[in-house]
């Protein structure tokens with residue numbers, strides 16, 4: 341990301357000067373920007389009502405409904421950025437895998453990668469048009485959002501996607517994925533290379549369609565120790581960040597990565613996402629002054645009494661101490677039974693407590 345770059349075609353002056361994009365560039369802001377991972381979802385009655393009529397995949401593949409869902413959540417919450425309604429796993433379909441979200445269960449990837457030879461089944465996403473419904477949704481969201489609210493595009497990181505492709509779904513220990521990685525380093529590199537190329541094309545197409553920033557979700561990378569991250573993930577993440585359009589801020593999020601923060605920073609990103617298991621001030625010191633930080637309230641705190649929510653929001657803002665480059669968020673996504681009123685109250689508190 342370059343501070344000097346003039347606003348791009350989809351980034352008007354009003355967007356360029358928004359709190360969120362200013363914070364991404366580590367410029368001073370009038371109040372700390374806040375948005376929340378999974379801000380559109382089952383904790384909202386309107387979302388549940390929509391989902392009673394259409395399946396999750398139908399919703400993701402309808403640009404109209406995906407756009408409505410994104411814009412509605414951003415409006416109701418009064419957040420400083422919207423995030424595209426989609427899923428990190430959508431890219432696996434054009435790569436050649438059959439994806440399903442069974443009712444009440446986690447996602448399933450049918451016929452997963454089990455042997456080194458299976459990597460050959462992966463079709464590189466050269467034709468980014470394969471996910472045209474996502475880019476169409478981005479255009480509709482941009483048209484539906486106020487001219488001051490930036491839109492964040494996103495994708496899954498190659499390690500997290502590889503875990504899904506090899507495990508065939510969620511996992512506790514990532515035993516299959518990690519065994520594959522240790523046993524077939526060559527095939528692992530080939531797999532990660534295809535995922536990086538495809539993900540970079542996917543993210544850049546979202547930017548071209550109207551996203552003002554992107555977030556890369558490496559949700560499961562915290563299952564690796566530092567040496568494994570260095571060997572099996574870092575070179576690929578570095579290449580991914582080098583390939584993403586440098587005119588938009590890139591947020592690099594991982595969960596449970598307290599032992600990997602410096603390595604994640606070295607891999608790339610203008611803003612590093614922190615979960616609640618680390619202290620924001622101490623982590624920012626470790627990361628150094630050249631990146632912003634996003635986070636890091638425990639999503640479970642949103643189930644607590646208001647005074648506890650306020651206490652913890654203040655603590656995080658105190659740890660950021662008004663330094664340019666903090667974006668308030670949760671340490672991971674909002675849980676499905678979270679009280680909506682507490683979410684709205686949190687957004688108000690962040691703005692009120694941080695007003696300069």
Ligand code: CP3
Pocket residue numbers: 376377378379380381382391396423424425426427428429441445446447494510557559672673
């Ligand atoms: O943040 C947002 O509001 C944007 C939408 C968004 C979704 N998924 C919608 C969704 C985003 C950014 C994601 C990312 C995602 N998806 C991640 C990375 C973030 C993280 O939590 O670490 C991961 C690991 C996935 C994969 C995924 N998708 C799982 C494991 C599940 C099932 C678990 C669950 O929470 O239901 C999904 C389904 C999913 N993705 C839902 C939503 C709103 C729920 C679907 C439904 O039943 O309506």
